[in-house]
Every structure is written in C-alpha cells, then in structure tokens.
Amino acid sequence: LFIPMSFLSKEAEHVEGFAKECAVVTHHRLGAAEGGGVGPAPDSVLEEPLIVRPTSETVIYAMYSKWIKSYRDLPLLLNQWANVVRWEMRTRLFLRTTEFLWQEGHTAHATHEESWDEVTKILEIYRRFAEEWMAVPVLTGVKTDAEKFAGALQTTCIEAMMQDGKALQAGTSHDLGQNFARAFDVKFQDETGSWQHCWQTSWGVSTRLIGALIMVHSDDQGLVIPPKLAATHAVIVPIYRDEAGKAKVLEVARQLKERLSVSGLGIVLDDRDTVSPGFKYNEWELKGVPVRLEIGPRDVEQGVCVAVPRVPTRELREGERRQKETLPLDGAPEHLKALLGDLQKALYARALTFREEHSYTIDDYAQFQADIEKGGFFWAHWCGSSACEAKIKDETKATIRCVPFDAKKEPGACMVCGAPSGQRVVFARAY
RNA sequence: CGGGGCGUAGCGCAGCCUGGUAGCGCACUUGGUUCGGGACCAAGGGGUCGGUGGUUCAAAUCCACUCGCCCCGACCA
Numbered sequence: 001l002f003i004p005m006s007f008l009s010k011e012a013e014h015v016e017g018f019a020k021e022c023a024v025v026t027h028h029r030l031g032a033a034e035g036g037g038v039g040p041a042p043d044s045v046l047e048e049p050l051i052v053r054p055t056s057e058t059v060i061y062a063m064y065s066k067w068i069k070s071y072r073d074l075p076l077l078l079n080q081w082a083n084v085v086r087w088e089m090r091t092r093l094f095l096r097t098t099e100f101l102w103q104e105g106h107t108a109h110a111t112h113e114e115s116w117d118e119v120t121k122i123l124e125i126y127r128r129f130a131e132e133w134m135a136v137p138v139l140t141g142v143k144t145d146a147e148k149f150a151g152a153l154q155t156t157c158i159e160a161m162m163q164d165g166k167a168l169q170a171g172t173s174h175d176l177g178q179n180f181a182r183a184f185d186v187k188f189q190d191e192t193g194s195w196q197h198c199w200q201t202s203w204g205v206s207t208r209l210i211g212a213l214i215m216v217h218s219d220d221q222g223l224v225i226p227p228k229l230a231a232t233h234a235v236i237v238p239i240y241r242d243e244a245g246k247a248k249v250l251e252v253a254r255q256l257k258e259r260l261s262v263s264g265l266g267i268v269l270d271d272r273d274t275v276s277p278g279f280k281y282n283e284w285e286l287k288g289v290p291v292r293l294e295i296g297p298r299d300v301e302q303g304v305c306v307a308v309p310r311v312p313t314r315e316l317r318e319g320e321r322r323q324k325e326t327l328p329l330d331g332a333p334e335h336l337k338a339l340l341g342d343l344q345k346a347l348y349a350r351a352l353t354f355r356e357e358h359s360y361t362i363d364d365y366a367q368f369q370a371d372i373e374k375g376g377f378f379w380a381h382w383c384g385s386s387a388c389e390a391k392i393k394d395e396t397k398a399t400i401r402c403v404p405f406d407a408k409k410e411p412g413a414c415m416v417c418g419a420p421s422g423q424r425v426v427f428a429r430a431y
Numbered sequence: 432c433g434g435g436g437c438g439u440a441g442c443g444c445a446g447c448c449u450g451g452u453a454g455c456g457c458a459c460u461u462g463g464u465u466c467g468g469g470a471c472c473a474a475g476g477g478g479u480c481g482g483u484g485g486u487u488c489a490a491a492u493c494c495a496c497u498c499g500c501c502c503c504g505a506c507c508a
Contacts, residue, residue, distance in 0.1 A: 020506070086507075089504095090507085102508080157508095170508090204508080239466075240466080241465090275466095275469085276465085277466065279469050280468095280469090281467095297467095298467085306467085
C-alpha cells in the first residue's frame with residue numbers, strides 16, 4: 001500500500017506521469033492539536049514520506065531485483081488484486097474514483113519477444129472477457145506516445161464505445177521494455193554468464209469495467225446484466241388471487257426453482273406477498289436479472305411458465321410491452337439455458353451494431369470537427385506526429401483511442417497536415 | 432484554481448421575488464378493497480426550513496457572515 005517516495009523517482013517518465021496525483025503520507029501518529037482536537041504529531045514526521053500506491057510497478061520491481069538472478073528465475077509473474085489511489089482532480093462514479101480496486105499483473109522475461117508475447121496474450125484475455133462475458137465489443141490496438149502508460153515502451157488497450165458515443169479504455173497491457181529493469185536494476189545472468197536487464201510487462205483492469213457494463217447495456221429501466229455474469233439468472237414471480245391459488249402456484253414454483261437450481265442456474269423465487277407482481281417485475285428489471293419467469297394459475301393448469309428476457313427497452317417495438325415466451329415446465333432447465341445463451345449473444349450483437357452504426361471513416365478535418373460533436377468512433381489518417389495529435393485534442397477534445405491492430409493497411413494523408421499515413425487510427429472523445 | 436448552482440420531513444421537491452411561525456409526491460402506520468406490468472380509497476404519524484448574527488411587532492422568506500454539497504473546465508484508468 002505504501003511506497004517509499006524515492007521509488008517513484010527512479011523511472012523518469014513514471015514519476016512525471018503519476019507525481020501530480022499521489023496521496024502522500026508524511027506522519028505516522030496523531031497528537032493533540034493546538035486549537036483542540038487532533039492533528040499530525042509534529043514529532044512523528046516520517047524521514048521519507050510514503051506514497052499511497054497509484055500502481056505497484058516500483059515496489060514490485062524493487063523486489064524483483066532481489067529475486068531475479070538467473071535466467072532460470074524467468075519468466076516471473078506476479079498478479080494481485082489491490083486498491084490503488086490516484087488523486088485526480090475530478091472523480092466520476094465507477095470510471096474514475098480516487099480509490100479503486102483493480103487487478104494488476106507484473107512479469108519479467110529474458111527476451112523482448114517473450115515479453116511482447118505476454119503483452120498480447122493478456123490483452124487477448126481482456127478482449128475475450130469483455131466480449132464473451134461482458135458482451136461488450138472492444139477495439140484492440142496500441143496507444144500513441146501521448147496516451148501510453150508513463151514509463152512504457154508501448155501500451156496496448158481495449159477500447160469500448162458507450163451508449164453516448166464516447167470511448168472508454170477498458171483495460172491495458174504494457175510493454176515496459178527494459179525501462180523499469182534499468183531503473184530498478186532487475187538483471188539476470190543468461191546461459192553464457194553475461195548480465196542482462198529483464199524485459200517486463202504490466203497489465204490491469206479495474207472496477208471501471210462495471211461502469212463499462214452499465215454504460216453499454218443498461219437503460220432507464222435499470223441494469224442489464226449479461227447472463228454469463230449474472231449471479232441470479234432468473235427470478236420466479238408467482239401470481240395468485242386467493243389462498244387456495246397461492247398454495248397451488250407456490251408449490252409448482254418451488255418445484256421449478258429446485259429443478260432449475262440443481263441444473264446449475266441461479267434462481268430466486270420472489271414469494272413476497274407484500275408487493276404486487278407488477279411491482280416485482282419492475283424491481284427485478286431494475287436489478288438486471290436476465291430472465292423473469294411468471295407462473296400463475298393458468299400456467300399451472302397447462303404445465304408451463306412464461307419467460308420474459310430483460311432486454312433493453314429501446315429494443316421493444318411499438319405496442320409491444322415485452323417479448324414473452326411460454327416454456328413447458330418439463331425441460332425448463334434446457335429451455336432457460338438456451339434462452340440465456342440467446343440473450344448473451346443478442347446483447348453482444350446489439351452493442352456491436354451500435355458501435356458500427358456510430359463509427360465513421362473520415363478524411364476531411366473540417367468535417368471531423370463538425371461530426372465529432374455527435375459522438376462515435378472516427379477512423380482517420382494520422383501522420384504519427386504528436387503535434388497533429390495535440391492540435392486535434394485542443395481543437396476537438398478528441399483523442400486517438402488506439403492504433404487498431406486489425407485495421408487494414410491503406411495509404412492515406414494525415415487529416416491535419418496531409419503527410420503520408422499507412423493506416424487509419426481511431427479518434428473519439430473519451431471518459 | 433476559474434465559472435455556475437443547491438442546502439426546507441427518511442428520499443425527491445415547491446414555497447422565498449411581493450415577511451404573517453410549512454406544503455406536495457414517494458416512503459411509513461392502520462382499516463378495507465386489490466393482486467398476469469410499479470394498486471386504490473379512507474384515516475394517521477413525521478420537519479420548524481444547514482449554522483450564526485442582524486433588520487422587523489413578526490423571518491424558511493430580507494441583509495451580513497459562515498459551514499457543507501453538487502455541476503462544468505483543466506487532469507485521468
């Protein structure tokens with residue numbers, strides 16, 4: 001949690017990147033303050049202030065330099081879930097909180113080829129998690145020098161589009177080269193006995209992903225949680241009028257819950273009788289439970305239940321409140337699993353369609369300046385100069401989200417200066 | 432730091448301009464009718480208006496000071 005201040009200053013770019021947003025611990029004790037109450041005790045000043053970690057490269061690499069001596073010690077990987085603090089000027093719920101929980105990995109390798117493999121391997125894991133679990137389509141690519149991690153050779157990232165057309169960096173994987181190895185003296189002897197600096201990587205995703213999940217899928221009716229991430233897959237809402245009906249319906253509902261639960265699904269039976277079914281519908285939609293199963297007297301007679309998936313309300317057609325599907329109670333687990341699978345795919349497809357509908361190729365800078373106002377991703381040619389990048393940021397607040405890996409190679413001219421470009425990069429306003 | 436706004440019932444707000452000791456919705460309590468999309472009717476309980484000082488016969492309302500919070504910009508995963 002605490003990093004000696006001197007560690008931060010060992011890698012020049014790294015300090016520069018984080019110095020402005022560090023919480024600093026200067027005392028280790030409170031004492032009586034002059035005007036009453038308590039204050040930092042003057043005689044408890046730390047000889048060296050401690051920094052509340054904004055990221056852990058420096059502490060971890062200080063240890064790596066002690067642990068790593070031989071090529072036989074490599075590769076080395078350390079992963080931790082930890083809270084970090086970045087004293088940003090402005091916070092934003094889920095997206096940029098002063099303190100946040102994240103996962104950070106740190107590796108050391110013998111060769112650059114090997115460390116780069118690690119960088120791309122992790123990025124691919126992040127991509128798959130975003131797309132296959134969160135149902136959030138992402139672009140993968142490399143950050144420009146202006147946007148990369150402080151101290152890295154290169155930063156790769158996954159970038160998602162929110163429903164307002166703004167971009168969100170959802171995860172990063174850094175190629176640190178030998179920068180930190182040199183700063184922290186992380187060296188090993190190779191097979192020939194000569195000393196080499198390690199090649200390192202670091203990578204992370206944070207609770208920001210929760211913000212991404214909300215901003216990509218949810219609507220004014222509440223959360224939308226992709227089935228693969230939902231703890232509760234379905235809620236059963238029993239419907240009845242009188243005590244006799246209640247007994248009959250609840251009995252069947254309990255059996256249904258049991259059958260679905262043993263098949264591995266998370267099921268809640270909402271048998272509260274203090275609120276109406278309609279209230280329950282809305283409440284569970286608010287909580288984002290993927291499927292609601294209604295079961296009433298008529299259904300019990302027919303041996304069925306009614307399944308209603310939690311789809312974003314803007315998908316609903318005119319005059320149609322919700323799409324409903326009648327499932328036979330026999331084989332309910334299989335039917336529900338199929339429905340959840342469809343829902344997962346539909347959420348991804350919907351988000352992908354949204355992104356594509358808000359992605360544009362553009363060559364004219366004046367047009368870009370006008371169009372950027374409506375949000376979205378803009379694929380444009382860029383000469384590679386920081387000057388053009390900065391000019392665009394100043395004039396439009398748009399940044400280069402990434403130089404995409406899978407962009408086709410096509411010659412073009414920089415949107416700003418006209419210098420040659422080998423491929424398009426993605427511009428957007430970002431959170 | 433620069434700009435803007437707000438503190439009145441548990442929550443969300445109106446009242447303030449044009450002073451006369453508070454009102455609405457939700458929530459809560461009780462009774463009844465309801466229950467397949469956030470129920471309805473009736474009867475209740477709950478605040479002294481962020482704080483301090485001033486003006487006045489009288490202050491949520493006017494004035495001064497003060498405390499707290501929020502939004503926008505620069506920063507940023």
